[in-house]
Each structure stands twice: as structure tokens, then as C-alpha cells.
Amino acid sequence: MQSLRIYNTLTREKELFQPLNPPYVGLYVCGPTVYNYVHLGNVRTFMTFDVLVRYFRHIGYQVRYVRNLTDVGHLTGDGDEGEDKIGRMARLEQLEPMEIVQRYTNDFHQVLEKFNFLPPSIEPTATGHIVEQIEAVKSLIDKGLAYESNGSVYFDIQRYNEKGNDYGRLSGRILEDLLTETRDLDGVGEKRNPLDFALWKKAAPDHLMRWPSPWGLGFPGWHLECTCMSTKYLGNQFDIHGGGMDLKFPHHECEIAQGTGLNDVQPVRYWMHSNMLTVNGQKMSKSLGNSFLPAELFAGSHHLLEQAYSPMTVRFFMLQSQYRSTLDFSNDALKAAQKGYKRLMNGLRLLRDMEYIADEAVSIDPAQVEEVTKAVEGAYEGMNDDLNTAVAIAHLFAMVKKINQLYMQQVRPAQLGEEVFTRLKNTYVTFLADILGLKEERNESFEPLIDGLLDLYRGFKSEKQYDKVDQIRSVFKQNGLVIKDLKHRIDWAYEE
RNA sequence: GGCUGCGUGGUCGAGUGGUGAGGCAGAGGCCUGCAAAGCCUCCGACGCGGGUUCGAGUCCCGCCGCAGCCA
Numbered sequence: 137m138q139s140l141r142i143y144n145t146l147t148r149e150k151e152l153f154q155p156l157n158p159p160y161v162g163l164y165v166c167g168p169t170v171y172n173y174v175h176l177g178n179v180r181t182f183m184t185f186d187v188l189v190r191y192f193r194h195i196g197y198q199v200r201y202v203r204n205l206t207d208v209g210h211l212t213g214d215g216d217e218g219e220d221k222i223g224r225m226a227r228l229e230q231l232e233p234m235e236i237v238q239r240y241t242n243d244f245h246q247v248l249e250k251f252n253f254l255p256p257s258i259e260p261t262a263t264g265h266i267v268e269q270i271e272a273v274k275s276l277i278d279k280g281l282a283y284e285s286n287g288s289v290y291f292d293i294q295r296y297n298e299k300g301n302d303y304g305r306l307s308g309r310i311l312e313d314l315l316t317e318t319r320d321l322d323g324v325g326e327k328r329n330p331l332d333f334a335l336w337k338k339a340a341p342d343h344l345m346r347w348p349s350p351w352g353l354g355f356p357g358w359h360l361e362c363t364c365m366s367t368k369y370l371g372n373q374f375d376i377h378g379g380g381m382d383l384k385f386p387h388h389e390c391e392i393a394q395g396t397g398l399n400d401v402q403p404v405r406y407w408m409h410s411n412m413l414t415v416n417g418q419k420m421s422k423s424l425g426n427s428f429l430p431a432e433l434f435a436g437s438h439h440l441l442e443q444a445y446s447p448m449t450v451r452f453f454m455l456q457s458q459y460r461s462t463l464d465f466s467n468d469a470l471k472a473a474q475k476g477y478k479r480l481m482n483g484l485r486l487l488r489d490m491e492y493i494a495d496e497a498v499s500i501d502p503a504q505v506e507e508v509t510k511a512v513e514g515a516y517e518g519m520n521d522d523l524n525t526a527v528a529i530a531h532l533f534a535m536v537k538k539i540n541q542l543y544m545q546q547v548r549p550a551q552l553g554e555e556v557f558t559r560l561k562n563t564y565v566t567f568l569a570d571i572l573g574l575k576e577e578r579n580e581s582f583e584p585l586i587d588g589l590l591d592l593y594r595g596f597k598s599e600k601q602y603d604k605v606d607q608i609r610s611v612f613k614q615n616g617l618v619i620k621d622l623k624h625r626i627d628w629a630y631e632e
Numbered sequence: 633g634g635c636u637g638c639g640u641g642g643u644c645g646a647g648u649g650g651u652g653a654g655g656c657a658g659a660g661g662c663c664u665g666c667a668a669a670g671c672c673u674c675c676g677a678c679g680c681g682g683g684u685u686c687g688a689g690u691c692c693c694g695c696c697g698c699a700g701c702c703a
Contacts, residue, residue: 472656
């Protein structure tokens with residue numbers, strides 16, 4: 137099995153990944169709050185973990201991938217104040233909260249399918265786990281780590297730390313500093329300490345989503361659902377927890393506190409955080425007007441976009457950077473990605489029809505063998521080094537060059553030998569399709585039509601009817617395809 | 633203001649003590665009816681100022697800029 141190293145936010149180091157119960161891997165990723173169309177930044181996060189799951193499975197692990205949907209409890213202030221995000225949308229659009237949830241859940245699934253994401257093993261919802269959350273609150277109160285105040289229940293951070301825990305470790309925050317910073321703030325109200333966070337909130341009379349509890353009608357705090365659902369399906373301690381960088385504090389910090397408080401064990405062994413997106417060097421935000429939706433990207437319908445970019449182009453584009461780096465969206469970068477993506481896909485098409493040809497007259501060329509071996513091993517080394525898809529892709533380009541050389545008969549399969557040839561073929565196809573999740577975007581039913589046109593082209597070409605030849609070329613071009621006139625054959629490819 | 637991370641060639645983007653990233657763009661060549669595709673060759677960088685080292689894009693200090701979280 138490959139040895140994968142993962143950057144653990146908790147230790148700020150790359151660590152060798154060792155699962156608790158091999159060959160099983162438990163992975164939990166914070167899913168979206170379904171109150172609006174899915175944000176491109178979220179897409180990047182889920183893509184990171186999509187590739188992680190794919191790679192784990194490829195190297196022989198059995199993954200249980202849990203990605204939740206937040207459908208209650210996430211407030212507009214991202215803290216304990218403000219309106220429920222879903223409740224707010226329901227009020228504005230005069231719909232049932234669950235109508236909002238369903239609408240944006242559907243959108244979320246649709247978008248992810250376009251990007252060729254694997255479905256999670258379990259996709260639990262917060263409202264589906266109210267009972268578990270109430271039980272968790274009770275347990276935390278029993279343990280002296282939480283207290284009721286005016287119908288709400290809060291986690292007692294000071295008590296938690298007095299018991300030898302370290303609230304703030306994940307995000308590099310010092311409790312004393314946090315206390316100093318927040319001391320003079322008013323609005324503490326029901327809390328003993330301004331840093332304490334809500335486990336259960338009392339519902340105001342006009343609050344739409346509420347459930348009965350030992351503390352009256354209310355709803356769960358945002359952080360609690362992830363603790364309950366992750367430990368329910370993956371155990372009190374599990375392998376990996378992922379999410380966007382923005383969730384490190386306070387969300388994930390609170391999850392650690394809740395999980396540790398409940399089960400006396402650190403809930404997560406490896407914390408992984410993916411970085412943010414920028415647009416033309418600036419952060420992507422609605423107020424700056426530079427935030428576009430996946431659908432706008434596919435349609436090219438945003439004023440900052442010069443053209444449409446297909447889902448696979450965007451997928452390839454995102455994977456060309458390492459997940460812990462910020463990634464900048466711009467037209468030039470996306471156009472470059474489109475060309476690069478098509479180059480890889482053309483290689484895939486060629487390779488599919490390529491068979492090994494034995495040739496006694498040709499001996500194995502060590503230099504050729506080494507080039508292929510280096511590319512294959514390099515691709516794995518990239519993935520093993522904290523999921524460095526950028527490095528893996530660089531080696532795929534080395535492979536596509538070799539594929540083209542074989543196709544152009546500049547290199548003979550026998551120069552590689554059957555074993556190395558097969559290794560090249562398998563690795564290339566596996567990396568693109570299975571690990572990176574990149575697939576051809578085409579309509580296969582049109583292929584006979586393409587072949588028919590190509591026959592006509594051949595005929596005109598041999599008759600030197602160049603006006604007809606050029607005409608057919610232009611038809612291909614209009615459809616994003618190019619005709620390739622080679623010494624030994626005539627073929628087509630995606631226009632890059 | 634605090635914490636965390638980043639700043640690489642025309643552009644996007646890997647690398648993190650000792651000649652190679654890679655994609656896109658650009659230049660030349662092979663091929664071609666002309667092209668395109670492909671192949672070969674080339675061009676070229678490490679925010680600014682100090683320091684450590686035989687040697688730094690890579691480590692340390694300061695500054696500037698960008699991003700995330702907190703206030």
C-alpha cells in the first residue's frame with residue numbers, strides 16, 4: 137500500500153497517515169448550509185475530499201465518507217447571534233423552511249454531479265438528528281461542562297480547560313488572549329463567559345424551526361450537529377475531519393471541545409483544511425460583485441467571464457493547484473486550463489485504442505523506460521505528499537507526451553517493453569478517470585457521424601479537392617474538433 | 633490590533649538548503665497543398681531590506697502586500 141502523508145492542522149506538520157482500523161478509513165467533511173446556491177469555494181473544498189476518497193479507495197482502503205447537510209442552527213452571524221440562515225430565507229421567500237432546504241439541496245446535488253463528485257457514504261442532516269443532539273446536551277450538563285441559562289444551554293469553556301483541555305489549539309489561539317479581547321464586550325447576556333458557545337438555543341415565539349427539549353422549545357447550536365453525526369457514524373474517535381479553512385475557528389474548535397467533553401477522547405486524528413478562492417487576486421465575495429455561481433461559470437453568464445467553462449475544465453483547473461494554496465480565478469487561467477484539460481483528454485482517446493505491438497527487431501530502450509517509470513512514480517509521489525494533485529498532473533503531462541510519441545510512431549511500444557507499456561497505459565487511465573475524476577465531455581452517439589465525415593474528408597483529400605477539404609475542416613472546428621493529418625493516418629481530436 | 637497562511641518567470645501554478653517542475657502564452661525547427669495537432673529546441677522567476685551558511689526561492693529577523701478567522 138502507498139504511504140500517504142497528510143498535513144494535519146492540529147500539529148501543523150505533514151504526518152504519515154495511519155488509520156485507526158485498517159483497511160477502514162473514517163472521513164467526515166462539513167457539508168453546506170443549504171440556504172442558497174452552492175458557492176464555488178465550497179465546491180473546491182468538496183473536490184479536495186472527493187479526490188482524497190478516490191485516492192484512498194485506489195490504494196486499497198475502504199472509506200466511509202460522511203458529509204452532512206446543515207438544515208438548521210446555522211445563524212447569520214456564524215455565532216450565537218442572529219437569525220437562522222434557513223429560517224431567514226424561508227421568511228423572505230415566504231416558503232416553508234424545508235422547501236428552502238429541499239431546493240438548495242437539489243441544486244447542491246446537481247452541481248456536484250456535474251463536477252463528477254462521488255456521492256458520500258452517508259449524507260446526514262441536522263434536523264434528522266435532533267434526538268442525538270438533545271442527548272449530547274444532557275450528557276454535557278451531567279459532566280459539568282454545560283449549563284442552562286434562560287432556556288438555552290451553553291458550553292462552559294473555562295471548565296473545559298480547567299479539566300486539562302486546550303481550547304484554541306487547532307486554530308493557534310490562546311484562551312487568555314481570547315478572554316482579554318472579549319472582556320469588555322457587552323451582550324454576554326446569558327453566558328457566563330463570552331467565549332462560551334450555544335449547544336441549544338431557546339426559540340423565540342416567531343422562530344419557525346423548533347423542537348421540544350428538557351429546556352423548553354428550541355433548536356440545536358450549529359456546532360453540535362457535526363459532533364453528533366460524525367461520532368454516530370464514525371465512532372467517538374475517527375480518522376479524518378475536513379472542511380474549509382474558514383471553519384477552523386470557531387466551528388472545528390467547538391467540535392473538538394464537544395467531542396472531547398462527551399467521550400473523553402480527541403474526536404479527530406487528522407484535521408484537513410482546504411484553502412480559499414480569489415478572483416483576479418481579490419477575495420470572492422458577493423459585496424465585491426466578483427462572486428459567481430457554478431451555473432454562471434458553465435454558462436459564461438457573469439460579467440467577469442469572457443466565455444463559458446465546462447465542469448471538467450473547472451475541475452481540472454482546481455486540481456492544478458494544491459488544496460492548501462489559495463487559488464485565483466481569472467479568464468486567462470481558465471482558458472489555459474481548458475487547453476490543458478483537452479490535451480489530457482486527447483491523450484486518453486489515443487491510449488484507449490493503443491495496443492502493445494511486439495517487435496523482435498526492436499530492443500528495449502533504457503532511456504525510454506526511465507522516462508515512463510519516472511512519470512508513473514512521480515504521479516504517486518505527488519499524491520502521497522499531502523495530495524499534491526498539481527505535481528501528479530505535471531507527471532500526467534509527461535505521460536501524455538510519451539503517448540503522443542507512440543501515436544506518432546516516434547517511439548515504438550517495443551522500446552518500452554510490454555510491462556512498462558502496460559504500466560503507462562494503466563496508470564494514465566487510472567489517474568485521470570478514477571483518482572482525479574476527470575472524464576471526457578462528449579456525446580458518444582455522434583462518433584459514427586464524425587467518422588463518416590472523416591471518410592468524406594479522406595476522399596476529397598486524395599482527389600486534391602482542397603476547397604471541400606477546407607470546408608470539412610471548418611465544420612469540425614465549429615464543433616470544437618480538429619482534423620489531424622498524419623503521415624500514417626487521418627484522425628480527429630479535441631481542439632485545444 | 634491579535635492568530636494562521638501566502639507572496640515564484642508574460643500568466644496560472646509545484647517546489648522548501650546544493651543544476652529539471654508542469655500547463656498556457658512567446659520564438660525557432662520537423663511534418664503539411666496550406667494549416668492544425670503532435671514531436672524537438674529555446675526563452676525565462678523566486679515581494680523588499682538585512683542576517684545565518686561553503687551554498688537560500690527554500691532557514692532567521694524586519695518591512696510591504698494579499699487571504700482566512702477573531703476582535
